[in-house]
Amino acid sequence: MGKEKGPEWTEVTILQEPEKAGGNFQVKCGHCELVFWGGAIRIQGHFLGQVACGVKKCTKYPQALKKQLQDIDQVKREQETQKRKVQDLDEAAVALPQGPTKKQSTLKAAFGKQDKSKVDAMWGRAFYGNGFSFRMINDPHFKAAVEATADFGENYKLPSLVCLRTTLLDKEKVLVAAELKSFMASARSSKATITSDGWSDTRNRPLLNLLMVTPKGEKFLESVDTSGDTKDADFIAEVVGKAIEDVG
Numbered sequence: 001m002g003k004e005k006g007p008e009w010t011e012v013t014i015l016q017e018p019e020k021a022g023g024n025f026q027v028k029c030g031h032c033e034l035v036f037w038g039g040a041i042r043i044q045g046h047f048l049g050q051v052a053c054g055v056k057k058c059t060k061y062p063q064a065l066k067k068q069l070q071d072i073d074q075v076k077r078e079q080e081t082q083k084r085k086v087q088d089l090d091e092a093a094v095a096l097p098q099g100p101t102k103k104q105s106t107l108k109a110a111f112g113k114q115d116k117s118k119v120d121a122m123w124g125r126a127f128y129g130n131g132f133s134f135r136m137i138n139d140p141h142f143k144a145a146v147e148a149t150a151d152f153g154e155n156y157k158l159p160s161l162v163c164l165r166t167t168l169l170d171k172e173k174v175l176v177a178a179e180l181k182s183f184m185a186s187a188r189s190s191k192a193t194i195t196s197d198g199w200s201d202t203r204n205r206p207l208l209n210l211l212m213v214t215p216k217g218e219k220f221l222e223s224v225d226t227s228g229d230t231k232d233a234d235f236i237a238e239v240v241g242k243a244i245e246d247v248g
Contacts, residue, residue: 007068008043011061031060044069180219184247187214194243196236199223208236210243221247 015035016026024037029046036042036055045053047061047069127134136142149156159168192214199207208231210221224239 006040006044006072008040008047011047012043029058031062032058034058044073048073183214183216183219186216187212187219188248190214190216192247194221194240194247196240198231206231208239210240212243212247 011030012027013030014025014027018024024039024042026035026037027043028035034046034056036046038046038053038055042053042055044050046055047058049057126132127136192212195211195213197209197211199209206226208224208226210224212219212221221243226235229235
C-alpha cells in the first residue's frame with residue numbers, strides 16, 4: 001500500500017487486494033460493516049461523511065477517531081495551499097526584473113497585489129454571508145483585531161467557538177468591569193450627567209436606556225423594561241433618581 005498506510009486503514013478489513021498497482025482495494029468497515037471498493041481517500045471520505053467520495057457515511061465511527069482524521073485532512077489541505085503559494089511565487093519571480101537589491105521586495109509587492117483582490121472578496125463574503133453591519137468595517141475594535149492578526153503573521157489561528165463563548169468571554173467581562181470601575185471612580189471627581197433615551201428591543205418591549213456622560217466619555221448603565229408602566233415625568237424621575245443613587 002505504500003503511502004496509503006494511514007490511521008484509516010486500521011479501521012477497515014481488506015477483503016481483496018487490487019488487481020494492478022494503483023488500483024482499489026475491497027474493504028469492509030470495522031464499525032458499520034459496509035463493504036466497498038477504494039483507497040485511502042474513499043476510506044477517509046466514508047468516515048468523515050464526504051459526499052464527493054461516493055461512499056455512504058459511516059454512522060458508527062467514534063468521534064475521537066473522526067477528529068484525528070479531520071486533523072490529518074486539515075494538515076494536508078494546508079500543505080497543498082502552501083505548495084500552491086510557492087508555485088505562484090516562482091511564476092511571479094520569472095516575470096519580475098532580477099535586480100540584485102530589489103528582487104525580494106518587488107516579488108513580495110507583486111504577489112501582494114495579486115492576492116489582495118482575493119482577500120477583499122473573502123472579507124466581503126464573510127460580511128454578506130453572516131449579515132454583518134457594513135458599519136463594522138469602521139469599528140475601532142474590529143480594525144484593531146484585523147491589525148493585530150496581520151502583525152501576528154500567517155500562523156495565527158482564529159479562536160474556536162467554545163473559546164469565544166467561555167474563556168475569552170470571561171476574560172472580557174473582567175477587563176470591562178475593571179475599565180468601568182476606573183471610569184466610575186474618575187466620574188465621581190468630575191462633572192457627570194445621567195441621560196435617558198426610549199428604545200424598543202427585538203421583541204418590541206419598550207425600554208428606557210440610561211447612560212452617564214462625562215468629560216472623559218460616556219458609559220451605558222442599564223436598560224429598564226417599562227412594559228405596563230406610564231412613562232410620565234414622575235416615572236422617569238424615579239428611574240433616573242435610582243441611577244444617580246447607584247452611581248453615587
